Amino acid sequence: MSHAWHDIAFTAPVRALQEAAGSRASYAAMGARGDAGxxxxxxxxxxxxxxxxxxxxxxxxxxxxxxxxxxxxxxxxxxxxxxxxxxxxxxxxxxxxxxxxxxxxxxxxxxxxxxxxxxxxxxxxxxxxxxxxxxxxxxxxxxxxxxxxxxxxxxxxxxxxxxxxxxxxxxxxxxxxxxxxxxxx
Structure with a gap:
């Protein structure tokens, strides 16, 4: 789990680059499992x-x-x-x-x-x-x-x-x- 790190690090430009590279779906799935804070x-x-x-x-x-x-x-x-x-x-x-x-x-x-x-x-x-x-x-x-x-x-x-x-x-x-x-x- 990201423990709130992804919420801070994955800004809109970061998410756009992840999408372009094909890695966004896996990070989104991690977020969907919930964040432990x-x-x-x-x-x-x-x-x-x-x-x-x-x-x-x-x-x-x-x-x-x-x-x-x-x-x-x-x-x-x-x-x-x-x-x-x-x-x-x-x-x-x-x-x-x-x-x-x-x-x-x-x-x-x-x-x-x-x-x-x-x-x-x-x-x-x-x-x-x-x-x-x-x-x-x-x-x-x-x-x-x-x-x-x-x-x-x-x-x-x-x-x-x-x-x-x-x-x-x-x-x-x-x-x-x-x-x-x-x-x-």
Missing amino acids: ARLGEGEAAFIHARDGFYLASVNADGWPYVQFRGGPPGFVRVIDAATIAWADFRGNQQFVSAGNVSENDRVSLFLMDYPNRRRLKLFGHLDFTPAADAPEAAAALAMPGYPARIDRIARVRVAGFDWNCPQHIPRRLTRAEWEAEARG
Whole structure:
């Protein structure tokens, strides 16, 4: 099921291209089966919690897209409830492009990748940032013990839709630790 993702992504021009390519009927059939809504389940929560990073896309005031990688130790992204994820936004290069973008347009897209298992979770949502000093309880709850990065902000996404993607063109990649664990057997 699309979990509201198709409702957001499949605009009229997208549907027209799907129709021309012959794929519209299969996507329409998926929609006819019903949409489970944008509620994260246990499978999504486990997948999100296992990630050590993701790609975050936002759009600036001039309409230009911006994509960046957000990373941390596995588990730094937390499912707060079935419609909300959050993470400690660690100090980076201090450019504030994503933070500036969402101050005017809070719509974002996240790609969470599992390269070893060739899986991808796509997510649409509304992102807000809160300075860590203004939310000390949230900062403490999202802190990663032993991880030396400074928490600048708390990032919270209200999930609008999500979808799992087919693995057809996802390359299988392993970190050194994953490769060594696989080699040991």
